[in-house]
Amino acid sequence: MTEKRAPTRIQKKNRATILEAALEVFSQHGFRGATVDQIANAAGLSKPNLLYYFPSKDAIFTALLSGLLDTWLAPLQAMDPNGDPMEEILSYMQRKLQMSRDFPRESRLFANEIVQGAPRILDILSTDLKDLVDEKARVLRQWMDQGKIAPMHPHHLLFSIWSLTQHYADFDAQVQVLMDGEDPYEAAPEFLETLFRRMLTP
Amino acid sequence: MTEKRAPTRIQKKNRATILEAALEVFSQHGFRGATVDQIANAAGLSKPNLLYYFPSKDAIFTALLSGLLDTWLAPLQAMDPNGDPMEEILSYMQRKLQMSRDFPRESRLFANEIVQGAPRILDILSTDLKDLVDEKARVLRQWMDQGKIAPMHPHHLLFSIWSLTQHYADFDAQVQVLMDGEDPYEAAPEFLETLFRRMLTP
DNA sequence: CCTGAGTTTGACCGTTTGGTCAAATCAACA
DNA sequence: TGTTGATTTGACCAAACGGTCAAACTCAGG
Numbered sequence: 233m234t235e236k237r238a239p240t241r242i243q244k245k246n247r248a249t250i251l252e253a254a255l256e257v258f259s260q261h262g263f264r265g266a267t268v269d270q271i272a273n274a275a276g277l278s279k280p281n282l283l284y285y286f287p288s289k290d291a292i293f294t295a296l297l298s299g300l301l302d303t304w305l306a307p308l309q310a311m312d313p314n315g316d317p318m319e320e321i322l323s324y325m326q327r328k329l330q331m332s333r334d335f336p337r338e339s340r341l342f343a344n345e346i347v348q349g350a351p352r353i354l355d356i357l358s359t360d361l362k363d364l365v366d367e368k369a370r371v372l373r374q375w376m377d378q379g380k381i382a383p384m385h386p387h388h389l390l391f392s393i394w395s396l397t398q399h400y401a402d403f404d405a406q407v408q409v410l411m412d413g414e415d416p417y418e419a420a421p422e423f424l425e426t427l428f429r430r431m432l433t434p
Numbered sequence: 435m436t437e438k439r440a441p442t443r444i445q446k447k448n449r450a451t452i453l454e455a456a457l458e459v460f461s462q463h464g465f466r467g468a469t470v471d472q473i474a475n476a477a478g479l480s481k482p483n484l485l486y487y488f489p490s491k492d493a494i495f496t497a498l499l500s501g502l503l504d505t506w507l508a509p510l511q512a513m514d515p516n517g518d519p520m521e522e523i524l525s526y527m528q529r530k531l532q533m534s535r536d537f538p539r540e541s542r543l544f545a546n547e548i549v550q551g552a553p554r555i556l557d558i559l560s561t562d563l564k565d566l567v568d569e570k571a572r573v574l575r576q577w578m579d580q581g582k583i584a585p586m587h588p589h590h591l592l593f594s595i596w597s598l599t600q601h602y603a604d605f606d607a608q609v610q611v612l613m614d615g616e617d618p619y620e621a622a623p624e625f626l627e628t629l630f631r632r633m634l635t636p
Numbered sequence: 637c638c639t640g641a642g643t644t645t646g647a648c649c650g651t652t653t654g655g656t657c658a659a660a661t662c663a664a665c666a
Numbered sequence: 667t668g669t670t671g672a673t674t675t676g677a678c679c680a681a682a683c684g685g686t687c688a689a690a691c692t693c694a695g696g
Binding site: 442444469470471481482485489490491 | 654
Binding site: 260261262263264265340343344346347348349350354357358361362365384385387388391392394395396398399400402403405406407409410411416419420423426427430431433 | 462463464465466467542545546548549550551552556559560563564567586587589590593594596597598600601602604605607608609611612613618621622625628629632633635
C-alpha cells in the first residue's frame with residue numbers, strides 16, 4: 233500500500249503557485265525553451281524548493297497539462313446534440329473565442345506543443361481528444377443530413393472553428409503589431425458570428 | 435572598406451545545406467529548442483565546421499528568416515488591386531493553402547516564433563509585414579466600398595485567411611491524429627473555397 | 637517549551653550547450 | 667609540383683542546465 237498523506241495548507245498553496253508560474257513560463261517559451269529556474273523565479277521559490285513539490289521539469293509539465301485538459305475540452309463537450317444546430321455551433325465558437333481572450337496562455341501552451349509535433353501530448357490527442365472529436369463529428373454529420381446546416385466535412389468545420397478563434401491568442405504578438413494595438417476582440421465576435429452564420433446556412 | 439570575397443563553390447553549397455538543415459531543425463523545435471549540434475548533424479557537418487560558415491546560432495536563424503521572408507510574403511504581394519476582387523482573394527487563399535502543403539516547415543518556423551511572442555522577428559513584422567498588410571487592407575476596403583465583396587473588417591479577413599490555411603501546416607500533428615491519416619488537403623481546397631465564397635459574397 | 641514532521645536552502649554534480657582555437661587537411665592555380 | 671588560401675576537425679572552455687543532498691529552518695500539536 234502506497235501511503236498518501238493529505239496535502240498540507242502550504243503544499244496546496246505552493247503547488248498552485250508553481251503550476252501558475254509554470255503556465256506562464258511554458259506557454260511563453262515552450263517545454264524545451266523553459267527552464268526550471270525561470271519557473272522557480274516566477275513562483276518566488278528556490279529551485280530545490282520547487283523540486284521538493286514536483287520531482288522534475290517533466291512532472292510539472294504533465295501535471296499542468298492534465299489539470300488543464302478538462303477545462304480545455306469543456307466547450308466542445310458542452311455542444312448539445314439535442315440543441316438547435318446553428319445556435320449550438322455558434323455558441324461553441326463564441327465560447328472558444330472567449331477562451332482565447334480569457335486564457336491565452338493555455339491556448340499558447342497547447343499551440344507550442346502541437347506546432348513542435350506534440351511529442352509529449354500525442355497520446356492525449358489520439359485518445360481523449362480523438363474520441364470527443366469523433367463523437368461530435370457524428371453529431372455534426374447528423375445535423376447536415378437533417379438539412380439543419382450546410383453539408384461539409386465535419387472535421388474541417390471543427391478545424392475552422394479552432395483555427396479562427398485560437399489565432400487571436402496564439403498569434404497575439406502578430407495581431408497586436410498589425411492592428412496598432414487596437415483590441416481585436418472588439419470586432420472578432422461579430423466578424424466570426426457573421427462568417428459562421430453564412431458558412432453554415434443550408 | 436570592408437573586403438567582400440566572392441563565395442566559393444564549396445561556400446555556396448555548404449551555406450545552402452546548412453540553411454536547409456536549420457529550417458528542418460528550427461521549424462521542429464523552435465529557436466531555443468534547437469541545438470547547433472542538431473543542425474550540424476542534419477547538415478552532415480561538424481559543429482566547428484558549421485560555425486565556420488555562420489558565426490553563431492543567432493546568425494543562422496537570422497539568415498534563414500531573411501532568406502525566407504520574400505517567398506513567404508509573395509502570395510499577399512501578388513494580390514492585384516486591379517483584378518477581380520472575389521477571384522483575387524480566393525486565389526490568394528488557395529496560394530496560401532498550397533504553401534501550407536508544400537512548405538509546412540516554413541509555416542511552422544514562423545508559427546513557433548510568433549507563438550513565443552516573436553522576440554526575434556518583431557521588427558520585421560512591424561515594418562515589412564505591417565506596411566504590406568496596411569497596403570492590402572486599403573485595397574480590400576476599396577473593394578468593399580465598391581460593393582464587390584461583403585463589408586467586413588479587412589484585418590480580420592486577412593487573419594481568417596492566414597489562420598484557416600496555416601492551420602493545416604502548423605497543427606499538422608493534431609490534424610493527422612484526428613483524421614486517421616486521411617490527407618486533409620484532399621477536402622481542404624473545396625472546403626475553404628466554399629467558405630470564403632459564402633463569406634465574401636455581398 | 638519540546639518534538640517531529642514538514643519545509644527551505646546553499647553547495648554541489650554530471651551533462652549539455654554555444655562557441656573558440658590551433659593544428660591538420662584540402663583544393664586550386666601558377 | 668609547390669604554395670597559398672580555403673576548409674575541416676579534435677580538443678577544449680565557460681556558462682547554463684536539470685537535478686541531488688545534507689543541513690538548517692519552520693511550524694503545528696502535545
